[in-house]
Amino acid sequence: MRVLVTYGSKRGGTEGIARQVAETLRVEGLDVELRPPGDIDDVSAYDAVIVGGALYANRWFRLARRFVHRHAQKLRERPVWFFSSGPLDGSAEQGEIAPTSQVQALMKQVGARGHMTFGGRLEKDAKGFIAHAMARTHAGDWRDSGHIQQWARSVAAQLRPGREGRPTPVESGPELQLH
Numbered sequence: 001m002r003v004l005v006t007y008g009s010k011r012g013g014t015e016g017i018a019r020q021v022a023e024t025l026r027v028e029g030l031d032v033e034l035r036p037p038g039d040i041d042d043v044s045a046y047d048a049v050i051v052g053g054a055l056y057a058n059r060w061f062r063l064a065r066r067f068v069h070r071h072a073q074k075l076r077e078r079p080v081w082f083f084s085s086g087p088l089d090g091s092a093e094q095g096e097i098a099p100t101s102q103v104q105a106l107m108k109q110v111g112a113r114g115h116m117t118f119g120g121r122l123e124k125d126a127k128g129f130i131a132h133a134m135a136r137t138h139a140g141d142w143r144d145s146g147h148i149q150q151w152a153r154s155v156a157a158q159l160r161p162g163r164e165g166r167p168t169p170v171e172s173g174p175e176l177q178l179h
């Protein structure tokens with residue numbers, strides 16, 4: 001089972017989540033490639049694909065959107081999961097946040113099996129006029145390793161036929177670091 005994990009990340013926070021998803025899937029015994037979307041010409045070599053997108057004004061960062069549009073036909077033929085990142089507060093840990101309408105449309109386009117919203121990160125010295133202004137009040141890292149690992153384990157369980165329903169305790173497995 002070869003799995004592609006890819007991401008549209010403007011400032012690196014979503015890339016860090018994608019890395020942790022990939023590491024967790026590897027620990028779960030899957031053959032995983034973590035690659036930026038621009039590196040991928042064809043998804044035919046993969047049995048399953050996970051796409052993460054950074055949210056900007058309720059829309060996925062363009063590299064993630066572009067990846068989905070470009071590979072839509074082949075993505076429809078294999079299991080696909082999406083994740084979004086992310087709210088700059090604790091809301092993603094207080095209850096499941098539904099995908100935005102744009103992300104829902106992308107999910108529909110490829111028949112994505114599931115979606116999760118994770119908290120985001122904004123650095124104090126974020127570049128860009130709006131990001132810099134936002135950082136004055138919203139800088140911080142709300143990415144939650146436990147949540148990310150738990151979700152990645154649930155995807156791994158769905159990718160292993162016959163092992164659905166296997167308990168996936170949050171505490172198990174090695175401690176993984178977010179970068």
Ligand SMILES: Cc1cc2nc3c(=O)[nH]c(=O)nc-3n(C[C@H](O)[C@H](O)[C@H](O)COP(=O)(O)O)c2cc1C
Nearest residue numbers: 009010011012013014054056057058086087120121
């Ligand atoms: C200008 C701007 C707009 C944002 N809009 C949203 C949004 O609509 N929804 C949301 O949940 N997070 C929003 N965020 C937070 C980002 O999604 C968060 O910082 C995320 O971790 C960025 O990912 P990246 O580092 O991979 O680019 C916004 C951040 C900035 C700077």
